[in-house]
Amino acid sequence: MTALPAALGVVLMALPHMVRRGCWSPSTSLLLWVVALGVRAGGCLLVALWLMIRLPSTTVFTAVTDWCVDTAVPVLAAHVGVLGPEVGDALSLLPFVALNLSALWGAVRVARGAREVRQMVSQSTVGVGPRGAVILGGREVMLGAAGFLRPRVVVSAGALVALDDAELAAAIAHERAHIRRGHRFIAAFAELCGTIARPVPGTRAIVAEVHKQIERDADAWAVRRDHDRVALASAICKSALSRAGGPALALLSGAGVAQRVEELLGGGPVRASVGEKLLLAVAIVGASGFLVAAVGWILVTLASGSAGDPGGALRHVCPPCGL
Template identity: 30%
Template sequence: MTSTALLALIAVGTVGGAHLLSKARWPWRMPRAGIALWQALGLAWGVATIGALVGYAVLPYGEGITGGVPAMLADGASRLDATHLAALLTGVGLAVVLLAMLAHAIVRIDRARRRHRALLALVASRSAEVPGTLVLDHPAAAAYCVPGVRSSKVVVSAGTLALLDDAELAAVLAHERAHARERHDLVLLPFASLRQVFPQIGLVGRCLDAVELLIEMAADDRARRHRPPRELATALLRFAAARPVAAPSGALAAASLDQPAVLARVRRLLEPEPAGPAARVAALTSAAVIAVTPFLLYHLPV
């Protein structure tokens, strides 16, 4: 019963932790550590919730989860009453739904990217002005990255080339290449699929928004390793004033349509407050403990 109770406590605790973290501003000081913490919370919630349900279901066997599940399968779940059987079906059902929705999100986004790459092959062109980048002949401001396993595409519009000066454009391209290099799209996938599973729960949407903002801040940090932060900040402000078009499905854009998020990024670029090494180590250690603990509890005998 101890492992099941602890798993249930972790499941509830991760929901409370996500609520607090979605409102916190300190992760802005160390976005990569904040992203790791979000990933740990999401993983721990899923593993702990499923584990608590399955652990309760196999309580009659008195061998914990890793021992109880094989014992249950061996005797055909003959010891389970209606309550324990319902818990088992709920846990297994939740696991199936989460994995199925994640697979669906991967397939859907991959198809959208394939279609968009095919479209880019028809309507986009390369320009000596921005080597390694595809240019769309469109007057609206747009700059985004289409991630890929073998090759990623960085796309800008003619409107962006007219809007930004050379330095600002270089900063925006550095930001987009950071998205492609660090595969931020893979970070977003579990949170996007979770929102599909629970579309009516506001906390899930806030979690996705928080992770999206941290990803943009992480790309900002990568970009300012190569360009002065003021260049990217002024580019973001120009984008915000020009009201950029939304990025296509599966792409990551330099400037979002969320004005408060853009202003937060600009303020952070112009007035940086980096976290100290101790804070980063504490956040990463917490993320590791949160992610690993539910798996360890699966092996407790009772």
């Protein structure tokens, strides 16, 4: 049972690395990277659960904790009355508690970022611009999708001056894509998973890749709405050169500027092919299988632990109540 979720996880994490740069549609690349990141976070949680549920019942772990308490730190056993199994139970909980605290910290960061953006927009708004966008003061060339629950397209006064009509229309369409396609939820999910899977090497690079694919997906959405590729590429360059905005906004000058401009000018793919759709279906089925296998592994682990030691497996989950 343990081998099934592990095998599925390895396959799902390897899939996006098989995607050649610029040859696959942004939607395909985005989903594959999100799935790979989610599997990393899920794998970390599974390892923490294994450490919490199964590790304390192993002979080696029991022997090591007994030796540490009775030999290395004898004062605990002699004067405090702490036994080796109790120390082992406490130590086995630490990874799971640490991951939960990391997830909580990630949620706090997302909420704090959304609040900062909301405050910035409310303090800098000077009026309503083209296509209902909110105009912010400032000379920078900046466009963004601001807000989490009620997102709005924001445009700086500098962007209205620096961009021509075609560039402005394409740039606003790019930002509307972030709202219409729910990119803020994907970005929040990526941040949470990245926080949980931080101990795994390469996680930060995958989070950055997710943000890059979000920008590519917004570019493709704007192009599919018949906006000029060249005008959008020009707007991206002007925004990048101005070095405007902050990390909380989905700016045009975001991840992978050079790749995005190259892809737009070269007529890169904007729609998923039939083969990509089949791959996406496989990835979705694989992710569902990974989730089902992981849940099944947890249930089997709890059941086997309870069979060998009635209440033992659950006692590690809730030591104070002795369940």
